[in-house]
Amino acid sequence: MADRDIRDGLLNNVIDHPSANFGPRPDGCPIDILVLHYTGMQSGKDALDRLCDPDSSVSSHYLVEEDGRIFRLVDEDKRAWHAGRGNWQDCIDVNSHSIGIEIVNPGHEFGYRPFPDEQITSVLALCQDILTRHTIPAGRIIAHSDMAPDRKEDPGEFFPWNLLAENGIGLWPGVHQTSPVDLPEFDRLLDQIGYGNPSEDVTETEQDAYRVKRYIAFQRHWRPSDISGVIDDECMGIAQALARKL
Known part of the structure; x- marks a missing residue:
């Protein structure tokens, strides 16, 4: 069929x-x-x-x-x-x-x-x-x-x-190259892709915790083989590839 x-x-x-x-x-x-x-x-x-x-x-x-x-x-x-x-x-x-x-x-x-x-x-x-x-x-x-x-x-x-x-539903990074980790740039790319940020009235510790949860959410969707919350060269390359597709 x-x-x-x-x-x-x-x-x-x-x-x-x-x-x-x-x-x-x-x-x-x-x-x-x-x-x-x-x-x-x-x-x-x-x-x-x-x-x-x-x-x-x-x-x-x-x-x-x-x-x-x-x-x-x-x-x-x-x-x-x-x-x-x-x-x-x-x-x-x-x-x-x-x-x-x-x-x-x-x-x-x-x-x-x-x-x-x-x-x-x-x-x-x-x-x-x-x-x-x-x-x-x-x-x-x-x-x-x-x-x-x-x-x-x-x-x-x-x-x-x-x-x-x-099947024409959503984004996928496709072919991408690894890229050296630059965490401020990675955070900017997550903002561009769509991930939100915590409210401004939270503590610095809470902001750091939220940032790691953003990393894990990104990995669950785009690099599910490793959802440690640690950003590596592959994550950096994926984020760049996704940002280019928006």
């Missing part, structure tokens, strides 16, 4: 499972960010129940099960409550600008594991479909941990961002 046939079959069988947890988007607010999450709960059912529980005050637009089933929880024109505190590039209200996809995986707390092929096939199909309806720049297709590095780890180092980019 052709890839397009697989995609059409998946999208024709999206399961409506409405959540009450949403609100209106601000007038004139473009949908120009796509945020990918993992559920971080012990089962997909637990996650689906929580995302649809009115008392939880959380939701997403979609949930993708490990077996590839896609659940639609909130209409795309509504503001789901998936991102929380954080920012990306010029956006400080990510929920208002974004579509959120929760991908079932127990996460780092409950036994993080690679994402099954069936699940990733559905994520690819869903993302490609969303991009037919909304103008979302490649540099604004992000991990939850990208926009909230001090709070989040998802979807984590096992998520195949390179495969998404091969």
Whole structure:
């Protein structure tokens, strides 16, 4: 079966499972960010129940099960409550600008594991479909941990961002050269790519801790083989390559 046939079959069988947890988007607010999450709960059912529980005050637009089933929880024109505190590039209200996809995986707390092929096939199909309806720049297709590095780890180092980019979804550095580490320049490149900074009223120690968490979030997305938070020549080259693609 052709890839397009697989995609059409998946999208024709999206399961409506409405959540009450949403609100209106601000007038004139473009949908120009796509945020990918993992559920971080012990089962997909637990996650689906929580995302649809009115008392939880959380939701997403979609949930993708490990077996590839896609659940639609909130209409795309509504503001789901998936991102929380954080920012990306010029956006400080990510929920208002974004579509959120929760991908079932127990996460780092409950036994993080690679994402099954069936699940990733559905994520690819869903993302490609969303991009037919909304103008979302490649540099604004992000991990939850990208926009909230001090709070989040998802979807984590096992998520195949390179495969998404091969299918027209998001950025990937591609061929890049290593470059000598220059931490002030690396921090500037992270700013350019979109990673936010802590508020100005935090202590210097807190600023240093946040900086390391930014480094780890960067590595989870772009260099998942080593997420130590230590910036090396390869990280420097990747950041330069990404900045050139923006």
